[in-house]
Amino acid sequence: MAGAIICNLNSRLNAAMVSVLLEHSQAKILFVDYQLLEIARSALDLLCKRTSSKLPILVLIADSEHDSEFDSNVDTTSVSYEYEMLVANGETEFEIVRPKSELDPISVNYTSGTTSRPKGVVFSHRGAYLNSLATVLLFQMDQFPVYLWTVPMFHGNGWCLTWGVAAQFGTNICIRKVRPKDIFDKVTNHKVTHLGGAPTVLNMIVNYASINRKPIDHKVIAVAGGAPPPPQILAKMEELGFTVSQLYGHTETYGPGTSCVWKPEWDLLAPQERSRMKSRQGIPNVCLDEIDIKDPETMESVLNDGKTIGEVMFRGNTVMSGYLRDLKATKEVFKDGWFHSGDLGVKHQDGYIEIKDRLKDIIISGGENISSVEVETVLYSHPAVLEAAVVARPDNYWGQTPCAFVKLKEGYDDIDAQEMINFCRDHMSHYMAPKTIIFQDIPKTSTGKIQKYVLREKANTLGSIS
Incomplete structure (x- = not known):
């Protein structure tokens, strides 16, 4: 109603990335939850070193359920306003700033960065x-x-x-x-x-x-x-x-x-x-x-x-x-x-x-297209598998082979890679089955999407299996 454009920032980003997105979005006001104040402050410090432009106004949002924690632990010296005070001092009689066109922007939303640096949508x-x-x-x-x-x-x-x-x-x-x-x-x-x-x-x-x-x-x-x-x-x-x-x-x-x-x-x-x-x-x-x-x-x-x-x-x-x-x-x-x-x-x-x-996750092995999703579906059918992600590993003979990253459920630590490979070969065409199994935690974005580009980089460093 104030004519502003909303830009929701990922609460799990570090200060460096927050500063980059603040600069890119050209934000004028930054609302921050009290638990994230230090990240916001650090981001503004980094931004100040890179640009001579005016920094965003910092508005702090306290949690009413944690007032005592808020009062004792949060340094508010760099805060421009506290949210409730800002609202309380607002004008009750004002003209709503309506869009000139329904195609005017209402928000900028940064992608989750599963494949590259976030873009402003x-x-x-x-x-x-x-x-x-x-x-x-x-x-x-x-x-x-x-x-x-x-x-x-x-x-x-x-x-x-x-x-x-x-x-x-x-x-x-x-x-x-x-x-x-x-x-x-x-x-x-x-x-x-x-x-x-x-x-x-x-x-x-x-x-x-x-x-x-x-x-x-x-x-x-x-x-x-x-x-x-x-x-x-x-x-x-x-x-x-x-x-x-x-x-x-x-x-x-x-x-x-x-x-x-x-x-x-x-x-x-x-x-x-x-x-x-x-x-x-x-x-x-x-x-x-x-x-x-x-x-x-x-x-x-x-x-x-x-x-x-x-x-x-x-x-x-x-x-x-x-x-x-x-x-x-x-x-x-x-x-x-x-x-x-x-x-x-x-x-x-x-x-x-x-x-x-x-498109980036399709595996081409010996001229055949292998869907990483289909391989993951078979892996999830194994009773020991908690999470699975499949990417391409370079191969001098086949071009690429499937490389699976697997996180096991508790109590299944005795499962080995060959057993998992054999299970896949029993449940799908042999050329589609993973030739490499790596047991580890699966890296994800803050919204739970698997960061396959991280896994691809690791698979690439392994080099050819043949």
Whole structure:
């Protein structure tokens, strides 16, 4: 209402990256939670050394539940204002600064940096309005929903759900850290009706519940997004009482652009087949103009045969206006009038799309394309696997071979690499099975997305296996 543009910054970034994003966004005011004040202060110090421009006004937000902690531990000497005092001193009679055009920017949202340095994605008022309504429909939200924020609000502007929940007179339940115990406690104590998260979050819930199962006595819709969830995880979530829906999109598409709308006839399928259907990315939401899978060279649509692979492309009002101050990248990603997602997928006979891999993650071994997602799905079916990620390892003979990074569940420390490789060979074509297994923690972004570029760098340093 003040005419400002929102720019939500990732709360888990270090001071150096925060300073870079403050400079790039040309922020005028910085609101900071009291627990993050030191990072903000350090970021401003770094920014001061790099530019002679005026620094952002620093507004501190205290937590009323922790006033004593706040008073004793937080140095406020560099703070321009405290939030509640700033609001209390505001003018009650003022003219709302409305946009001159519905295509004016409403927010800048930095990508999660899974593949490179974050880019500033610009949302318009029109797109945000439309996607706010779309999210309500996608989440099947009645009035007075209770939404648990396991996907942070800084991620893709909260998928526009901050506005969508408000439109339905909802209650927001916020948590500082995504921990499975906290999720179960909030769901039970506050009668949470909806939550969303990357497959990693769903995996956390499933594995926590297998040890500390807590009954859920009311309907909870859990929406998965960020990467294709393994069918095994979807099936186990439903066993716990969650109704799982699969969404797909990017920061550049205001969050979810498609959903796997459930068909009644799928109720008759066997449980494993139902989970496989549910793991598809589906069809466009009602506010997205168009999504298609095309050959990026010819721009011809691929066949609806569930086999021919192409690149997923979007266009419409809920696709970003462009990257902030980066015309070159904007032109590249909007080549031929479509937003090129960088995801590879197929289109089924019924028009539902299914993601097979990221363009950068496809493994080419001996001239054959191997989907890292398919290999990961097999790995997740092993009872000892907690998390898995597959990337290409260079190979002098084959060109590339699959390299799997695996985190084991507790109590399975006796599993060795060869046993895991043999399991994969027993459950898929031998050429697709990993030739390298590395047991370690899987690096992730703050929203739970696996940072495959980190794993690719490690696989590259290993060199050829043959």
